[in-house]
Amino acid sequence: MKNMEKTKELTVTALLAAMLAVLGMFKLPGIIPGCEFQLSAPFAVCIAACFGFKKYIRIGILASVINLALGTHTVVNVTVAMIFRLVAGGILSVFGVHPLTLVISGPLGTAAGRLALGGITGTNPLLLIAAAVPGMVFTAVGASVMYPVMKRLCRGYAAFGAGTGGIK
Secondary structure, eight states, rough: OOHHHHHHHHHHHHHHHHHHHHHOEEEEEEETTTOOOOTTHHHHHHHHHHHHHHHHHHHHHHHHHHHHHHHHHOOHHHHHHHHHHHHHHHHHHHHSSSSSHHHHHHHHHHHHHHHHHHHHOOHHHHHHHHHHHHHHHHHHHHHHHHHHHHHHHHHHHHHTOOOSSSOO
């Protein structure tokens, strides 16, 4: 039975990493150039909230490896994504999962990523953050809407014998 649980755990980790990688490839355009936002951000916040920080980071690393292998992301993209993951996941891990942390973790992760991107590219980070505001709003709203659905799915998953690491 232990092997069955390990197989379920590996399968779910791989599935979530693939979904995160695919969602990270797509950006929804904004009204102003540079204001596009990734569909992966609210999904990532929900993964962190449902599965816990450690599993979320493993899933994020796998997603980044997939994106690098496919050539859809560069090392800079992965660096910014990992900063987002550390900040957003860290907020949920340290302060717990509740409506406020679901709303602020993604935007704060985005802001941290944009600060790093500004440092890497020599661009004014405040301009990068300002351009990201529509995406931050989308992430906050999207995570709030997606979380109850994902939480319910994860509880069903846990009922079939595989641990989730973070579901409450």
